[in-house]
Amino acid sequence: MPLAGAIAFAAHLAVYKNETPMEARTYTNFLATFLIVSILIAVGQHRWRRLRVAVWRMRPLFTAAVLLLCAWELITAGWHWLPLPYFPSPAAVLQSMISDRALLFDSTWHSLVLLLAGYVLGALAAFVSGVCIGWSNSARYWGMPLLKVIGPVPATAWIPLAMVVSPSATISAAALIALAVWFPVTMLTSSGISNTRASYLDVARTLGANQRYLIFRVAIPAALPSIFVGLFMGLGASFLTLVVAESVGVKSGLGWYVSWAQGWAEYGKVFAALIIMAAFFSTIMTLLFKLRDRVLVWQKGMIKW
Amino acid sequence: MVTTNIAVGSALRVHEVHKSFAVPDAPGTTRLALDGISFSIAAGELVSLVGPSGCGKSTLLRLIAGLDFPDAGELLVGEEKILGPSAARGLVFQDPNLFPWLTVRRNIEAGLVARGVLEAQRHEVSDFMRLVGLEAFANSYPHHLSGGMSQRVALARALINHPKVLLLDEPLGALDAFTRMRMQDEVLRLWENRRTTMLLVTHDIDEAIYMSDRILVMTPAPGRVDRKIDIDLLRPRDRTSEPFLRLRSQILEHLHFAGTAADVSA
Ligand SMILES: Nc1ncnc2c1ncn2[C@@H]1O[C@H](COP(=O)(O)OP(=O)(O)O)[C@@H](O)[C@H]1O
Numbered sequence: 001m002p003l004a005g006a007i008a009f010a011a012h013l014a015v016y017k018n019e020t021p022m023e024a025r026t027y028t029n030f031l032a033t034f035l036i037v038s039i040l041i042a043v044g045q046h047r048w049r050r051l052r053v054a055v056w057r058m059r060p061l062f063t064a065a066v067l068l069l070c071a072w073e074l075i076t077a078g079w080h081w082l083p084l085p086y087f088p089s090p091a092a093v094l095q096s097m098i099s100d101r102a103l104l105f106d107s108t109w110h111s112l113v114l115l116l117a118g119y120v121l122g123a124l125a126a127f128v129s130g131v132c133i134g135w136s137n138s139a140r141y142w143g144m145p146l147l148k149v150i151g152p153v154p155a156t157a158w159i160p161l162a163m164v165v166s167p168s169a170t171i172s173a174a175a176l177i178a179l180a181v182w183f184p185v186t187m188l189t190s191s192g193i194s195n196t197r198a199s200y201l202d203v204a205r206t207l208g209a210n211q212r213y214l215i216f217r218v219a220i221p222a223a224l225p226s227i228f229v230g231l232f233m234g235l236g237a238s239f240l241t242l243v244v245a246e247s248v249g250v251k252s253g254l255g256w257y258v259s260w261a262q263g264w265a266e267y268g269k270v271f272a273a274l275i276i277m278a279a280f281f282s283t284i285m286t287l288l289f290k291l292r293d294r295v296l297v298w299q300k301g302m303i304k305w
Numbered sequence: 306m307v308t309t310n311i312a313v314g315s316a317l318r319v320h321e322v323h324k325s326f327a328v329p330d331a332p333g334t335t336r337l338a339l340d341g342i343s344f345s346i347a348a349g350e351l352v353s354l355v356g357p358s359g360c361g362k363s364t365l366l367r368l369i370a371g372l373d374f375p376d377a378g379e380l381l382v383g384e385e386k387i388l389g390p391s392a393a394r395g396l397v398f399q400d401p402n403l404f405p406w407l408t409v410r411r412n413i414e415a416g417l418v419a420r421g422v423l424e425a426q427r428h429e430v431s432d433f434m435r436l437v438g439l440e441a442f443a444n445s446y447p448h449h450l451s452g453g454m455s456q457r458v459a460l461a462r463a464l465i466n467h468p469k470v471l472l473l474d475e476p477l478g479a480l481d482a483f484t485r486m487r488m489q490d491e492v493l494r495l496w497e498n499r500r501t502t503m504l505l506v507t508h509d510i511d512e513a514i515y516m517s518d519r520i521l522v523m524t525p526a527p528g529r530v531d532r533k534i535d536i537d538l539l540r541p542r543d544r545t546s547e548p549f550l551r552l553r554s555q556i557l558e559h560l561h562f563a564g565t566a567a568d569v570s571a
């Protein structure tokens with residue numbers, strides 16, 4: 001029952017009241033809201049079946065999350081085990097999140113735009129080059145060495161050069177993110193295309209397929225599972241490049257916010273930005289998973305990853 | 306209905322065809338797979354090709370399909386030389402090779418899409434789905450289908466192009482005995498309705514006798530047509546009739562399974 005979570009957290013409420021400054025009222029409210037909602041759910045689930053089903057799977061996760069918050073609070077605010085300016089209590093983090101919400105929101109928005117611009121650009125370019133390299137022997141001959149030489153260099157290594165070449169740090173950051181995405185997606189696309197089962201191509205040819213049908217209706221669909229592996233790898237690389245580019249060159253975004261807040265030794269803000277970053281990246285990752293599930297419905301029940 | 310839409314097949318002529326392959330583990334050397342194969346099949350005939358595995362049956366079918374080219378010799382459909390794959394020559398493999406990313410209906414439509422005639426001939430898709438009894442599975446993906454169902458989809462997919470020649474490479478080899486016998490009747494029904502010229506590769510002597518007008522027996526590597534046996538039995542054929550069993554033991558004897566043949570004819 002959610003009561004387990006609620007109990008853990010009532011204890012925690014007690015600890016917290018003694019230890020933290022009164023200004024962190026919001027955290028109390030937050031915990032109180034959580035407590036009330038969990039009690040409501042605990043009561044409500046006996047009456048509404050639908051609610052019980054909806055809550056059933058999430059319950060252990062929420063319980064664990066609250067207990068974790070509780071532990072964090074005990075360690076920081078309660079017993080002062082960790083040096084203070086670097087490890088603020090959850091109450092302080094929540095407080096900075098709320099007080100600086102306008103700038104945080106703005107930073108998230110800038111990161112989102114930059115990330116999407118770079119990712120979409122890189123993925124599209126990679127799709128085209130991957131299909132060419134995977135399908136045509138001459139494209140493979142010329143493209144593969146290029147891919148093998150440039151690809152393994154981390155996109156972030158180009159930062160000094162990119163900053164000099166381009167007038168705008170944002171544009172060069174987008175280009176770097178695109179480059180970071182381009183390598184894995186090209187690699188996986190071309191290998192997916194060139195590993196298309198020969199018998200699918202043979203069947204299509206006996207059905208009267210021309211070259212265009214073979215590429216767009218056989219090789220590309222057959223390569224899609226592999227292309228998605230590339231897209232996921234590219235997404236990871238794009239997160240990394242985004243954060244690094246924002247902390248060294250671009251003057252906006254979550255990466256910039258983290259290093260800026262750190263410069264002022266406002267660790268509450270650092271943690272706040274990190275939490276938002278985690279939520280932001282994992283949301284984007286989840287969206288890509290959803291997209292994959294839609295595009296690869298035909299694989300449902302065949303492959304799990 | 307498809308059945309009224311009678312398409313007459315084309316004659317097929319294979320003349321002195323040679324084909325060899327590079328041996329992968331010994332670079333520079335080649336192995337002869339087909340050594341001067343010759344035969345012809347009349348329009349609308351159903352002919353079986355039997356022979357031990359590795360004798361070049363699949364190689365021959367790929368040459369007729371136009372997926373590969375002979376080193377020497379000629380392959381003709383009607384009066385025309387085979388220069389490449391064509392929708393007029395359908396090929397069904399032992400593995401149905403359905404496109405896993407397409408539903409059953411879209412798999413069957415594939416040939417129409419490939420030839421750019423989907424709009425004009427869309428009405429036939431349902432006919433073909435009914436013909437092979439798969440209307441209920443129109444929107445299923447291939448990995449939900451059983452082996453027999455998949456092979457029926459593969460047949461429908463090949464037939465929707467109204468091929469003049471249908472090449473079948475052990476199409477029923479992977480099916481269990483009951484499904485196989487039912488599918489044999491189904492293929493026969495399709496053939497009787499449409500009079501497509503069919504060349505059926507099979508391991509199963511009973512299947513060859515049950516279905517075909519003529520059986521070509523191939524020798525092991527390098528492949529040659531060794532014997533042509535006419536099957537004059539009336540259809541539908543009885544697998545346990547005395548002439549059926551006599552033919553069976555004759556062919557088995559020819560393939561050097563004399564012991565088994567003696568048991569059966571006894
Ligand atoms: N693409 C290929 N490359 C090399 N050797 C091949 C190839 N295709 C077939 N062969 C060889 O040709 C011979 C005949 O093969 P195949 O036509 O598949 O026989 P069957 O279908 O009668 O079992 C075999 O020895 C096989 O190894």
Ligand SMILES: [Mg+2]
Pocket residue numbers: 362363364474
């Ligand atoms: Mg074979």
